[in-house]
Amino acid sequence: MSRGVSPADVVQALLDDPVFRFEDAGKYLRKGQCPGCGKRTLYVLKDKPWVIRCERLNKCGHEVTAREALPDVFADFARRYPPTEENRQATADAYLALDRGFDLSRIQGWYEQAAWPVPGTTDHIPTVRFYLDEGRTRWWERLIDRTKKDGQKANFGGRKKDDGSLFSGDAWTPPGMALEDGDRCFIVEGIFHAIALHHAGYKAIAAFSCSHFPSTFIEANAKRRIRWVVALDSDKAGREWARKHHARLKQMGELASVCLLPDGKDWDDLWRAGRIDTRFITDRLYYGRLFMAETVQEKAYVYYRRHRRGLFLLDFENAIYSITLGKDFDKALGEAAVQWSEQELEAKRTGAVPATPPTGKPNDEAQNPMDALLASPIGREIFAMHCSIDQVSNVLPRFLYMERDEIMDEQRYVFSVAYANGQPDDIISLEGTSITSPEAFHKAMLNRTRGGTFDGDAKQLKILRDRWLNSRMLTVTALPFVGYDNESGAWIGQQHAWHRGRRIPLNEHGYFNIGRRGIKSSLKGVTISTDGKFSPAWLKNYATAFHWQGMATLAFWLGSLFVQQIRAVHKTFPFLELTGEPGAGKSTILEFLWKCVGRDDYEGFDLLKSTPAGRRRAFSQVSNLPVVIIESDRDNGEKDTKLKQFGFDEVKTFYNGRSTGTLGVAKRSNDVDESPFQASLLISQNAEVDGSEALLQRIVHCHADKKHHKPGTRDVARWFERQTSSDVGGFLGAALARERDILETYQTAFERIEARYSDSSLKNERIIKNHAQVAACGHALGVIFPTMTDHLKDGLTEYLLLRAKAREQRLAADHxxxxxxxxxxxxxxxxxxxxxxxxxxxxxxxxxxxxxxxxxxxxxxxxxxxxxxxxxxxxxxxxxxxxxxxxxxxxxxxxxxxxxxxxxxxxxxxxxxxxxxxx
Structure with missing residues (x-):
């Protein structure tokens, strides 16, 4: 890469990353910790550190791009690579080289750096711009680092054509690319896709979207025997438009085929992974021919030409068919081959043109004589005469992954089921016994799908089962909680996950791809919505309505989202106790903060209304979220009171993230489950918590009152009552997206505040640490709240210092x-x-x-x-x-x-x- 951009940034980031733990070994980084198998077997080439691979190709085969592994490195290009006098497009250069993996020396002069003005502001987002015409009047540009408010990442601009469009009928071509008669040209969606194929040595044009047909460009090259390859993205829209474009090319009298990409991949992904070569192209053209088959028999014919099997199963239009070639098929094909050979010999003797079977459409597959015969109309006719087709299922089950519950030592096989009658797809899970026999599988289809059946025999089921289970199987970990998974370092919700600050949507199969791992939450009892909005503007009114007690609770709430990372460094995280007089806003604070993390109409759970087993499960339902206990004090002072206050000494171990209790595992062994406490603990009740000195030292206590209330305070507080998770639930994502910044800010503030508290009159080190931790979380609020002023930070620090002193006085005196x-x-x-x-x-x-x-x-x-x-x-x-x-x-x-x-x-x-x- 030129212009000062080199792989050194990536190499250094990999060496610094505590997860991978790479060692420098000359031309390579080696002995990295593999997320797939856990071995020290990752390696990457230092000159081209774009793809990280595991050496255990057969047993693991883990592969991840540097872009996926190091999202922080492949971001914030505007700050890290600003334009200079020497290079005014340094940001665009860095983006194309580092993020897209392109060789700048091969695309110099193709683009320029520009800026997109953010409507309603004076801000501009840097872009990399490509012009669509020689006069440079129309362009397409990709926004760098950010997107528009509507989520759009790219933008078209410039002077419109006479028909009012910017690109109708046109295509972008790599500058200098010339089509020769008989060339093959790929039609792809995006400019980056075309550049990726250009880098790999293939001619390609960009159609700008899957639905746009570059008719003007194709007409300009008509009747030149150009082999057009429709190679759109592999999503649903791309496949639908691939059929339409293929049909239109045929109507125009052009040679056309379809190249079908693997699910979830596009051309620049494949280029960065080093996968675009002749073998790959040949393979994806074959899948394109299968995709374009119009009948079961045609698809069977395409399949047989490649695999040469006498018995096989095929899916067509979401049903499964058994294909059997009769006993006389090979004999008939052999006789035709002999006849063709005799004709060829006679033609050579007489000098006549032989009746050689055509070799079919030009492609990358070598043609031997038998292949040529099979590809001819004669061969196709023989295949049709001897091909027997029988439907064995009216649905198409596709094996997705194995779902593993490590605690219960159970596993299930998860399938997507598509219906031939057009019903929406389902995702079902089956036990292993459901695929052991045709009868069991048929019953499972009837019980778990909407009318699905299987009428095949044991041999046909074995073909399917081998296809499902004998390839490299994806195992998806099913977490029995919502929140942070310590093993993957990802925060797992039901709709989205966050990994190293990057938001990851749930894929179409119902799990999250974290690196090469699959993870999902199997918890049904707690629903956390992650689609809410976030605006930092409410902080000032929040402080007005709920004063320092509310600010301390908000700070604790933010720290709860990173409690395991904090415990990993400091070993402990305090409990927060929020008491309050009636009308002080205690319940409003808690319900609002739950809405901020996507949970509506919830305040906490009542310990005294649950069994010990129920309490244990409640303590284990969330990770890196607070567990809120409410109304655990029932004693009204009367002598006949039956329900007493819960003994909070039982939860002392939660302070260190230790076990929530012991549960026997339902299997024939002495195994037990002792799940660690992965959350934070907030206690909200009318009376203060009673307990041992060791328990009381673990608690940061805040008491909500109405001393700060002024005229209008109630109206301000009512705004917080009216909000829903849709209005404010984006707080969760805003915090998780800034994980590194928040933890760094927290750590810096904690060291300073702990030293200050130690220099005060406080003596108890545990009390000093606990209150300093919450105060440091308050400073970290400034990462996502620009209105978290120094006045608020310092005021909260002083308030918590007073609470620490009050806690020491409480411990010095008797209850x-x-x-x-x-x-x-x-x-x-x-x-x-x-x-x-x-x-x-x-x-x-x-x-x-x-x-x-x-x-x-x-x-x-x-x-x-x-x-x-x-x-x-x-x-x-x-x-x-x-x-x-x-x-x-x-x-x-x-x-x-x-x-x-x-x-x-x-x-x-x-x-x-x-x-x-x-x-």
């Missing part, structure tokens, strides 16, 4: 219920001493320094003295963590100094009283 218990104990001790003259009447232990409390005695004293009775169950959970009077033991037998008998007591250290002696 309010514990403090209330000891206050009541001391009060009752005084009152009972007055009436009973007993010293320390609630303490059953006579030893100094020990307090022995019998809770039944304590409750009786509360009732007698008119004091409220506490929840003893809650107290028993909290008292062991008390600080004022340290816990010794529970339910110990003590010989009561008051009752003169043995009673069950809880033992505590009595506080030491100050002495009267001087130090």
């Amino acid at each position: 309010p219920l514990v403090e209330q218990f000891w206050d009541t104990y001391d009060y009752l001790s005084i009152q009972l001493t007055k009436t009973t003259s007993r010293l320390d009447p609630l303490n059953h232990d006579r030893r100094d320094g020990v307090i022995a409390v019998n809770f039944n005695h304590f409750l009786e004293a509360c009732r007698n003295c008119g004091q409220p009775t506490p929840d003893i169950g809650a107290l028993k959970k909290l008292l062991p963590a008390g600080n004022a009077r340290r816990f010794i033991a529970a339910n110990r037998s003590v010989h009561s100094q008051h009752e003169k008998k043995t009673v069950k007591c809880w033992l505590f250290h009595a506080p030491k009283l100050p002495t009267m002696e001087e130090d």
Whole structure:
């Protein structure tokens, strides 16, 4: 590549990539980590690093283009390669060389760099422009790095022709390409496709779209025996128009054929992969002839000429047919060959023109005498006389992939089913037993399709099964959750996935192509829409309506989208607790933030309404999304309350992303599933979480109130209530598309904020880290919100510093219920001493320094003295963590100094009283 653009950028990016871990080995990079087989077997040529391959060709065969593997390198050309005085089209050069893989020395002067003005703004998008006429009055241009708002990537412009069009009847031809009589010329859709074929040594013209027929160009070259090859894209539209263009060429009296590309590939993809050669062209022309066959018999004839089998199956118009050639076919063909040989010998003796069977249309297949005979009208007639055709299925099942559930150790075979009667295609999954016999397969078709049948025998089913299973099989991993898959490094939704910042749509077969892997989410219970819009303009009103508590929750929400990447570096990610007084907007915040990630009408799930197994599944449903727990506190203070607060100490391990629990796997073994917690945890309830000191250290607590409310605040908040995931759900995609920038911003901010918090009066390192992490996520909001000003960032950092200090103070003191218990104990001790003259009447232990409390005695004293009775169950959970009077033991037998008998007591250290002696 010329003009300063070299493969060095790609090579360095591959060496720097932590996923591939390449080693420099002279002319090659080797020992890269293969995503296909997991071995250190990837290699790439340093001079041409456009295709990365696995050395294990038979066992793996993984292949990926550098463009797919390094989307960050093949992007942002305008910033990385701006025009200079020496080269005013540096951006276009870099785009064509790096992104498209073209040799600039072969296309110099064909294009220029231009700019497309963005309507309604002063912005311009750089383009690479190709002119369509010698006067350079009309052009086609490809937008670099960006697309129009409607998703369009290219643009036509210039002065229109007399008929009002820009290119009707025309075609773009590579400058300097001249068609000679008898040449073969490919008709492709795009200019880049034509350039790719030109690079590969083939003559080609670009028709600009699949529906446009370059009639003017073809008429200008009529009657020159040009072999036109219709080679459009392999999608549905391309195939439909290929038939129409082929028919029109035939009507014009031109030689025409169709070249059918592999599904999902176009010519410049194939050029970058180094696949365009004579063998490939011959192969795709054969598939084009199969595609263009107008009858079952004609398609069988094309197939037989290549494969020479006496029994085979063919699909035609979405049905399956069995083709059998009679026993006398070979004999009849041999006799015709002998007769032709005798005619040829006689012709040589007499000098007459032999009746040689024609060799058929010019193509790339070598013709031996038997091939020539078979290609002749005589051979075709013999084939038709001996060909028996029998329909064995009224549908066409195409094997797509094997779906694998690693947890349950199960697999299913997934098929697309096309219907001969024109019904829309279906995608079905079958167990292995469904394809073991004709009867089983017939039943499966009846049960899983709309009237599909299979009437073939065991031999015919074996032909199909071998065709389905004996080729290299794609295995699609079925994830039992929605969100981030750590193995592939991709965020997997139900409609779209994101991999290294690139948005990937669900393919027509129902899974995502991530490199050479297939991945899908099998979860049905949680629906995340990824088609929503996003505008950063709402941030200012959000801060006005929900203040610092809402901003902290939004920051935590953003961090949740990358929680596994954060845990990979920092090992932990905090829990967020959001409490609030009625009307403060707690529920509005949560419902709005769920809409931002594509989930409508949802706030969270109630732990106390689910079983332990149900809770475990809820904790495992999402990855790199928050799990929100709501209303887990039910105690209203009444003595007969049945439902108590959930014991949050059970989820302490989620802080490190550890197991959500143990589930037995339904198979004959001792295997269990211990799924890791892959989400973040947000707790939203009225009362603060109770628990051990270790649990409380893991929590960043925010309390929503109405102190910041002003006239009009409610109206602002109502806007957030009215939004849907369609209005704001694009927040998810906007964040995932900037994954690297967000994580880099987070890490830089975290290091600075953690150091600042450490220099404050805070002492607890875990509390410092947790609050610094959320504050750093707040700084990362600036990546997707230009209105996230320094004032908001600094204010949120200060607010979380105050919350960290409040958390330390909470941990230094006893829980309010514990403090209330000891206050009541001391009060009752005084009152009972007055009436009973007993010293320390609630303490059953006579030893100094020990307090022995019998809770039944304590409750009786509360009732007698008119004091409220506490929840003893809650107290028993909290008292062991008390600080004022340290816990010794529970339910110990003590010989009561008051009752003169043995009673069950809880033992505590009595506080030491100050002495009267001087130090």
